């Protein structure tokens with residue numbers, strides 16, 4: 407599974423695939439006071455940044471798009487990162503997966519993607535998508551409980567033996583990455599293009615190394631408990647918010 411998310415979002419932007427209740431601002435969405443200086447670029451005017459990351463949080467790829475992210479840009483980015491059928495993840499989580507899916511069906515690329523992958527909305531944004539959108543509800547639900555996507559939903563039993571559904575993956579890895587990167591927004595906005603690229607790439611590399619180190623630590627701890635074989639932690643997503651019961 408891959409998550410996919412833009413990093414820099416323009417303040418106050420209305421997104422056509424979201425209902426009105428989705429328009430709550432995150433702290434990093436606040437507009438920054440404009441500083442005019444001939445030596446500075448303000449990258450947010452020119453690009454938005456997209457990341458692809460694994461559910462554990464490791465960043466797989468990032469790219470800058472000119473002006474805005476369009477479904478076309480997203481599909482091209484995915485095509486570049488996953489050029490072959492074997493390389494493609496079974497699920498790709500995008501905040502506007504339904505829009506990208508529609509576009510992919512319309513331009514014919516879905517004939518290729520449908521063989522390997524399904525586009526789903528991350529659980530954070532899914533609640534704000536229109537409930538009347540049949541395509542979105544039918545194909546982009548991040549955790550359908552009708553048995554149509556058994557890899558996305560697992561059944562867990564509580565201490566009383568009562569079963570309940572649980573998300574099998576963290577679909578919000580990119581959202582969490584986004585929130586963390588948001589702290590660097592004001593720095594990034596004032597960088598030259600070269601510094602922007604270097605800084606972002608370095609930050610994402612360090613972030614991924616940290617995630618991998620934490621995984622290693624957790625797996626060392628788990629293997630140390632030789633008598634605890636009944637408890638196995640799923641890859642990296644056992645300790646985040648997205649594991650909440652549904």
Ligand SMILES: [Zn+2]
Pocket residue numbers: 423502503504505527535536539542546
């Ligand atoms: Zn939708």
